[in-house]
Amino acid sequence: MKPFKATAVSPANIAFIKYWGRKKGTLDEEVIPANSSISMNIDNCYTKTTVEFSPEYEEDEVWIKFFGKSYEKVSGSPLNRVLGQVNHFRELNNCALKVKIMSENSFPSDAGIAASASGFSALTLALVGAFEMKLSLKELSILTRLAGSGSACRSVIDGFAEWRKGHDSGSCYAVQLAPPEWWNLADLVTVVKNEKKEFSSLHGHALAHSSPFFNRRQHLLKKRIPLVRKAIKKRDFLALGELIEEEATEMHLIAMSSHPPIFYWNKGTLEVIHFLKEIRKDNLFVFFTIDAGPNVHIICQEKDMDKIDLEVKKLKNVLFTIKNKPCAGARLIEKHLF
Numbered sequence: 001m002k003p004f005k006a007t008a009v010s011p012a013n014i015a016f017i018k019y020w021g022r023k024k025g026t027l028d029e030e031v032i033p034a035n036s037s038i039s040m041n042i043d044n045c046y047t048k049t050t051v052e053f054s055p056e057y058e059e060d061e062v063w064i065k066f067f068g069k070s071y072e073k074v075s076g077s078p079l080n081r082v083l084g085q086v087n088h089f090r091e092l093n094n095c096a097l098k099v100k101i102m103s104e105n106s107f108p109s110d111a112g113i114a115a116s117a118s119g120f121s122a123l124t125l126a127l128v129g130a131f132e133m134k135l136s137l138k139e140l141s142i143l144t145r146l147a148g149s150g151s152a153c154r155s156v157i158d159g160f161a162e163w164r165k166g167h168d169s170g171s172c173y174a175v176q177l178a179p180p181e182w183w184n185l186a187d188l189v190t191v192v193k194n195e196k197k198e199f200s201s202l203h204g205h206a207l208a209h210s211s212p213f214f215n216r217r218q219h220l221l222k223k224r225i226p227l228v229r230k231a232i233k234k235r236d237f238l239a240l241g242e243l244i245e246e247e248a249t250e251m252h253l254i255a256m257s258s259h260p261p262i263f264y265w266n267k268g269t270l271e272v273i274h275f276l277k278e279i280r281k282d283n284l285f286v287f288f289t290i291d292a293g294p295n296v297h298i299i300c301q302e303k304d305m306d307k308i309d310l311e312v313k314k315l316k317n318v319l320f321t322i323k324n325k326p327c328a329g330a331r332l333i334e335k336h337l338f
């Protein structure tokens, strides 16, 4: 019997327009966002995943290896999340075989970059490959979205993507805005001391509607989303920079004003933000965006990244940085992890 085995590699992505809150009245498992979002794939933060279904396996097994660590067997709710997607594919393909999954992340687990976008997009494509399913990118994006980490559906697209909120599950998927080589941007992930317990994005999405500013933000996004699209299309760095800072601050404002509130920023976050404001005075144009954690994604032009990296590493609260460029989306590869 032919083995049902495949390996995929997929990047994390950084959101320029954030997904923060689901559409009212939709079920959690539908993963329909309140607003469309826009992102860029980042090349140095990726997950590689091999899946194999075989009659030789007596139980489902999932193993994960973070950068610099050894393989750990996954259990509890992370395992259930993975098996939720596996079961979806078993149903679609009428398969009762048990699975073994091994997954490796190229970035440290304490980098505060959600491994779920790269992880769930790599898992989904590996499952598609194992069952030799012929899918359009739209179908792949929808299946990835349904894995649970909505932002993962943007990682299957090459370069710059927009996840359109659509009006139902079939119209809610990501499309390409520009290929990776379109723009020499860089994302310098700046990892700062994390003193506060983090709340998952899942928690944040659920609480977002309790912020008194949630509806106002949705209203403002109607203008901001087309402006970000336009800035990418025109490679207008200053316009993009201003828009993404405004956007990141607003997403965090929603988190901070939810009931109960979520504060992701710490003193390191503010140290980096102030540092960026200072170096802009020297006409070095750099901007920030921040996902659901304290770490700062410094968005700059590729030519400036090394210079900024040297400076930012001197800050008291900066632990380490990861240099990233825009990249392609999820891919099947020949070399398996086992």
Ligand code: DP6
Pocket: 014, 015, 017, 018, 019, 020, 037, 114, 115, 116, 117, 148, 149, 150, 151, 152, 200, 201, 202, 290, 291, 292
């Ligand atoms: C702040 O539900 O996709 O990163 O499970 O953490 O990947 P994870 O989150 P998901 O929410 C993403 C929230 C965000 C903004 C974004 O990427 O759009």
